[in-house]
Amino acid sequence: MSETGGGTGGETQGATIETGPGPGGPARPLPAEAAPFDAIGLARTLLRTIRSGALATLDPDGTPFASLVTMATDADGTPLMLLSRLSAHTRNLLADPRCSLLFSQGGKGDPLAHPRLTVVGRAVQSAEPRIRERFLARHPKAKLYADFPDFGFFALEPGAGHLNGGFAKAATLTRDQLLLDLADAQAIVAGERGAVEHMNADHADALALYAVGAGGEADLPWRLTSLDPEGLDLIAGERTIRVVHPERVTDMGALRKSLVAMAAQARATGART
Structure with a gap:
């Protein structure tokens, strides 16, 4: 992710972007640990509070396909989805699990001035009772169709995160920065x-x-x-x-x-x- 909120370039004072090799090289966000704001805290808050977002999958011919889905999280922050096998995005995931999810806070004014997080990884099916409980607690109306034979729960195993925290705030996150370590909990x-x-x-x-x-x-x-x-x-x-x-x-x-x-x-x- 090379953008900053409001379309401001990497020259902005305090921006969390670095310029690539050579004058005018591509802008790159800083790693979360180097960003001058709490990138990890903001990313984890977006994961936990956003209830719907854009799911990007790959059609059989490799064409990117984006659709709207509802989302929840597992205890460690792993994104969870309830998907129908009748949907194009589910068929795409069953053929190629690579995907990304956009968590966008939204709000008044310029949409690009508000925080958003893209999580990239691989989607896997899951029948764990905890995942069902957590998703339905966040989306109670989904109880009406969660047990239909064509529906199933999927978890997105994150590989990385790309955060834009608003005006001149950008950072990349690793899997371990996105998710909680539950070994002691x-x-x-x-x-x-x-x-x-x-x-x-x-x-x-x-x-x-x-x-x-x-x-x-x-x-x-x-x-x-x-x-x-x-x-x-x-x-x-x-x-x-x-x-x-x-x-x-x-x-x-x-x-x-x-x-x-x-x-x-x-x-x-x-x-x-």
Whole structure:
């Protein structure tokens, strides 16, 4: 990805792009670790909050084919899709799993001024119950057709990410920068569904505090769809928000302490629901 937000070139002060060999060479985004902004944090937020985007696959003759799909993420951030085998993009993936997904935040004004992330990799079919649960928690209406015989879940195994964070902010990310390492947090993965159900059933007031404290709108029926070592994913109708833990959590005890601390902080700073 060689662009910057708003079409500004690499000469812009503070731009996160470097120029290729020779005068006027092609512009290249910096690696995420060298970018002067939190490229990894922004990319992971886009992964967790964007519910639909463009899926690019390859037709049998090699022609690029882009289509609109709904998306969720696995516990480590791996993008998830529910696709019909009757669709052209699914037939393309079954023949050639190489693909990319565009996560675009959108907003008012110039579309190129808002953050977007392209993840490239290979799509693989999956029948893991956790993937089904996570996708349907993010897209409840998909329960109407998720079990139709022509539908199946796919995970996009990332190879790299290309981030444009808006005006003069560009970076490339590796697979390990996009995804979470869950080696020390299997207790969170195992206990996630029970914790999600408990919070939705008994602590809707706390969920609303988290959402408002993270910039979400008040007076909306916020629900927890998923959680992971870095944060919580909340949804209210078509709106989504990411709430980041004060510190990474790796077990259920640490999760409980984090949830209590975040609610107390939200109350102390005056969050209103």
